[in-house]
Amino acid sequence: MQLGVNIDHIAVLREARKIADPNPLDALSICKLAGANQITIHLREDRRHIQDNDAHRIIKLSPIPVNLECAIEPSMIDIACEMKPHRVTLVPEKREEVTTEGGLALSLENARLKDAIKRLQKEHIEVSLFIDPTLEAVELSSKLDVEWIEFHTGKYANIYAMLYGNLAKTHHSIEELNLSRKILKQMLDDELRNLRLLSCDAKEYGLCVAAGHGLNYQNVKEIVDIETISELNIGQSIIARSIWVGLHQAIIDMKKLLER
Numbered sequence: 001m002q003l004g005v006n007i008d009h010i011a012v013l014r015e016a017r018k019i020a021d022p023n024p025l026d027a028l029s030i031c032k033l034a035g036a037n038q039i040t041i042h043l044r045e046d047r048r049h050i051q052d053n054d055a056h057r058i059i060k061l062s063p064i065p066v067n068l069e070c071a072i073e074p075s076m077i078d079i080a081c082e083m084k085p086h087r088v089t090l091v092p093e094k095r096e097e098v099t100t101e102g103g104l105a106l107s108l109e110n111a112r113l114k115d116a117i118k119r120l121q122k123e124h125i126e127v128s129l130f131i132d133p134t135l136e137a138v139e140l141s142s143k144l145d146v147e148w149i150e151f152h153t154g155k156y157a158n159i160y161a162m163l164y165g166n167l168a169k170t171h172h173s174i175e176e177l178n179l180s181r182k183i184l185k186q187m188l189d190d191e192l193r194n195l196r197l198l199s200c201d202a203k204e205y206g207l208c209v210a211a212g213h214g215l216n217y218q219n220v221k222e223i224v225d226i227e228t229i230s231e232l233n234i235g236q237s238i239i240a241r242s243i244w245v246g247l248h249q250a251i252i253d254m255k256k257l258l259e260r
Contacts, residue, residue: 001258004038006235011049032063034251040233042069059083072116087126103132103152106140142205150210156191157214199228
C-alpha cells in the first residue's frame with residue numbers, strides 16, 4: 001500500500017495568519033525520509049491554501065512524485081499542463097465547501113472533462129478521477145480512458161466517526177447519521193463491502209485504484225485490508241498528529257498502519 005501525504009494543511013496554517021510560515025516546501029524532504037511515496041497537493045480555484053508559487057516549487061523540487069489535485073476548469077488545466085506533475089487528480093469544487101464533499105459527476109458528454117483528460121495525457125501526465133464509490137462512476141472512468149481512479153471515502157469516514165468516535169457529541173455531529181449503533185454498524189459494513197467490490201471491478205477494467213478523504217489512524221486499517229486498493233492519499237490526520245509527534249513520526253506511524 002502506497003502513501004500519498006497531502007500537505008495542504010501546512011498551507012492552511014500559514015494562510016490562517018497570512019504570513020510566510022510554515023512553508024509547505026519544508027515538508028518535502030521529511031516526507032521522503034519518513035517513507036512517503038507521493039506528495040499530494042490541491043490547487044483550488046480560490047487559492048485558499050496552496051498557492052501557484054507553492055505548487056510550482058513543490059513540483060519542481062519534490063524528491064518523490066507529486067499528485068496535483070485540481071478542478072476541470074480550463075485555466076486550472078492550463079496551469080497543470082505547464083507545471084507537469086507526475087499525476088493530476090481531477091476533483092469537483094464548490095467555493096462554499098469546507099472540503100471536497102463528493103466525487104466528480106462523470107459523463108461521456110462532458111466536453112470539458114474529456115478535453116482536460118486529453119490535454120493532460122498529451123503532456124504525459126497520469127490522470128486520476130476522484131469519484132464516488134459507485135459502479136456507474138467506475139464504468140464511466142474506464143470509458144474515459146484514465147489511468148487511475150480515487151474513491152472518495154468521506155461517507156465511510158463519517159459513519160466510522162459517528163459509530164466509534166466522539167463526533168456525535170460535538171458541534172460537528174452529522175445529523176443524518178445520528179442513528180443507532182446497530183444501524184451505523186450495518187452501514188459501515190455495507191460501505192466497506194461496496195468499496196471492496198468496486199475496487200475489484202475497477203482492477204478488472206484495468207484501472208489503478210486509490211482512495212482518500214477522511215482517513216485517519218483509527219479508520220484506515222479496514223481500507224488497507226482491501227488489497228485491490230494500491231494507494232491512499234491522507235492529509236489532515238497526518239498533519240494534525242504532527243503537532244504532537246512531529247511530521248516525520250506522524251508519517252512513520254501511518255506507514256506502519258498501511259503494512260499488509
